[in-house]
Amino acid sequence: MPENATLEALLRYLKDERGFDFTGYKRASLTRRVMRRMAAVGASSFEEYHDYLLVHPLEFTALFNTILINVTSFFRDVAAWRYLADKIVPDLIAVRVGQPIRVWSAGCASGEEAYSLSMVLAEALGLDELRERVKIYATDVDEEALNYARQGSYTEVEVDAVPPALREKYLEQVGQRFVFRKELRRAVIFGRNDLVQDAPISHVDILACRNTLMYFNAETQSQILSRFHFALRPDGVLFLGKAEMLLTHAAQFRPVELRSRFFRKVPVEVRDRRFLLPQGMDPGAGAELARLRQAALMAALSAQVVLDGRNNVALVNHRATEVFRITTRDVGRPFQDLELSYRPVELRTHVEEAVTTRRPVFLRDVRWSRGGRTEATYDVHITPLADQSGRLGVMITFDDVTPFRQLHKDLEIANLQLETAYEELQSTNEELETTNEELQSTVEELETTNEELQSTNEELETMNEELQSMNDELHVTNEALEEGQEEIGRLNAFMTAVLGSLTSGIAVVGDDLRIMAWNATAEELWGVRTDEALGQHLLNLDIGLPVDELRQPLWNQLTGDGAEPERLVLPAVNRRGRPLQVKVTVSRLSADSEEPSGAIVVMDPAG
Template sequence: MSEPREPNGEFESVLTYLKESRGFDFTGYKRSSLMRRVRRRMSQVEIDSYADYIDQLQVNADEFVALFNTILINVTGFFRDPDAWDHLRGQVLPALLAERSPEEPIRVWSAGCAAGQEAYSLAMLFADALGIEAFRQRVKIYATDVDDEALAQARHAAYTPAEVDGLSEAQLEQFFELQGSRYCFRKDLRRSVIFGRNDLVQDAPISRIDLLVCRNTLMYFNAETQTKILERFHFALAPRGVLFLGKAEMLLSHSRIFEPMDLKRRVFRKAVNAPVSFNHFVSHGFPQRRTQEISGIEELREHAFSASPVAQIVFTEGETTALINSQAEVAFGLSDRDIGRPLRDLDVSYRPVALRAYVEQARLERRSLRIKDVEWRRAGETVWYEVHVNPLVNKDKTLLGVSVVFHDVSWARQLLTELEHTNRQLESAYEELQSTNEELETTNEELQSTVEELETTNEELQSTNEELETMNEELQSTNDELQTINDALRERSLDLDEVNEFLESVLTSIRAGIVVIDAEMRIKAWNRGAEDLWGVRREEAEGTHLLNLDIGLPVAEVRPVVREALSDATYYGELTLDAINRRGRAAVVRLLCSPLRGPNGDSHGALLMMEETKTEAPE
């Protein structure tokens, strides 16, 4: 098939149609690779022009899936590029965890997760570093992709042996469960991995991320789109958050917002004071704000600030009070008269917390501070705050002032108090259980005394037993007479043993699998040939219902033949079956079935002879 002859404008119409009809915006992708993949799909459906292909998309909804699978090539694997992952395990994770308290949650984002191997690799990494219990309590891994089909596979978390080939036996044993022929990631750890659809170009980024992994995804986008995505990543990362890219990607042109930690392995840290425009994080479907066209904007901002549901005070660079909202006035007894006064002259400077030191630190270090567990007693009640002190910096990195926000977390403290009360109740219950256990131990000692009494009784019974032995001697003479009769019966039994040994040698000598069943299909005989064919020992098979044996024999085809042989003493059946032999390989088995006739000619069982005629080679 010849290549499409239409100009690139026709190709752009395909991208426009995909965006308008399905919401997929591929306009930021590199045109050369994008056109190559679209042409590949068009050649598969034998269409030459882009216009005809748009018609095909309009009439065939399934074609969208095939096209997206062609464009969104999901090449991934567990711990892909091991050297970089080893560096992440040995250097980056220990430093990241050391910067956070043992109780602080950890948020991870795997952007472009494909079928989930990257997200589960991160889960294994953090579970090894923190321990299983701490991992479940602290870590949340957000795994996103635009490919819904890949996300569905990732949510199932089931992989073939080829897909887990790079993992060690210890990792497979610790983190996976073998279900059938697939390895499934542990369900208790799977709950910490959250999958969702996210378009890096259009959708808003996930925020407060400690570690962001986006490997070999940016290379599909053009330079302008890469810049927008990287600025979104900068917004998504928490202060000193880490960005982990693929070896095919570089950040040399974005050093203003990311600092290299290990350039060779593509590990970067967020540059805290880098200016990033917020409008890059908004979908292009929304226009930018144009404040000059809105009348009364300053009054609107003033009322919005005043109506904020949390108490907030803003100080200038010289620590002069500039703004106080309504919540702060009510909470701390402030008013408009306090605007313009220095922070040191306000009661709020030292209660509910020594605020001046934190404001000074935020002002000098240009970084946000968080003060937890601040207690404030007012009007006979106790209020708990979490205070956020944030420096206000303009685009030129000039300090404008400091904002202090008082978040009321009394409800959280109340829940914590109730939790502590519940824990005390549990401790009390545990003490009661401990007391009950001690009582049971006392009861056990009493039972031990009872056992000793029973031993005494046993001695008395022993004396009685001696008397019974005397009676036993008298019975012995009677037993001698019975022994004579028993000897005669034993001779008869020896004759039967010789017959059984002869039959056993016959069954053992036959190389084919011989199975004898009774009228209820219970196995009476199972020779060595059957053991070799199906891998089931004679002791395991005999006495078992034939159809209950899970040996790879297709019972649905065998059942009617066996039942015919049990009901018709003249029946003779032959089948060729596709089965699974003891080595787990496909095999062709020839089965002969005939009734087992008794002295009166009736069928009281069946005889099955099975022989493997062909073994198929594995694929």
């Protein structure tokens, strides 16, 4: 079989078996990277390497890392990032006053680019606005790189490119690593997305895809850019890498700052937010697509009413007819003549506001009850419709949020129950504090015994010359040592028995967060045996408890910032897959010195 045919067979195998589609990559660079792995494992042909993958599944990880490269850094190409911070972001904020801002980092690798975007937006908006308004979607096909990025933890070498002022403001040093503050990490959402196969993220204001397109061939680049064009809002900005240009895609994007590789989307239809046509569809199928859109609107689960430019009713979908009793006879009537225009809420003034300001108007928790039916709660969205020629009309959407409001009430009841449970937890914590004092006393006794053993050893060294004559005394001393060791064994057994008798899950960690003790209740709760847990880093344990939420409380206890134990309630899943709430208490573990030597994590399932 020719060499290129065997390579294509290998690529089809990777796509079918592992879901990675590399068929759109440039063959020259792809061949070099695959051959690099072939040389590493001693395969002389693509066919032989194919057979090697069948027998050694762990080789897939090394192959994907070699193909995907994952080369990235913070604020790569400083001039481009400066233009983003000084021009693109301020212009965007001026247009999106009070509105959500959506950013997509496509091909984010280990996350440096996504966190760079979050710092730029945090500097422009502040952390509070960042938390409320900004969502940064960071995607890649490499799960290993995504898992690393989610930690938000980097080495000193990796954060060297972050300006000192930003590093001090947004990162915290934990040991030898630098960790992003939780406000920035919560603004970034990491997820797997294949640019060739998966649907794009929509309604994006800024789309950063830097030095990723260059690995694909021209046909695949065109497909990806069409997806990017669909993903962006009509005034959205595409941020490419220094090695990438869009000279052949002027119909879709126009340059904003060519040197820094910023391009703005060019709307190509009156209604830019259109459906993506499947590849190969006849462009003349517009009438059929229009009917499809009409059917989609009519079948929408939300009640929708569309007004024309004169505020007459132009279209009512099936759900609106069912809920608000609007019939086909009402189509064409002035909206102000319908009962819906003023009941259950005055909509006429809000429609006028949306038309005047050309911005959507949102009404929350509008209650509606008619004909003896159960009262329902709606969120109302009034959206002005316009194209390049001017105003078209207004769309009014009623989203039924009744189930969510009921859930909110149930949550309030659950909070009351949690307060009661919290009081019980305080009582348990007092008992644990008493146990901790007893353990401290035991540690002091052990230290005293150790000093006595050292004193005995010094006497033995002094009396070494008289060893023969004092053999009997040495025998007595050895017996004393054995009794001391037995005492230590009994004390260890006592500590194990104390931990095992507690009904709460107990994990004792050192100052490096590695587990020193793990009791039977913790084994039963999470399905991790003691011998599996001991020595493991607590935040790396794969259990049903979101251990990452313990990072800050543990840090407070270990650094001495937390004088009192910290308590929190976390949602979790036990070893049987059942959801439960877990009350977690994190307290410091200290020897006779004031500095904490570790921490105790008490995990008490709430049910």
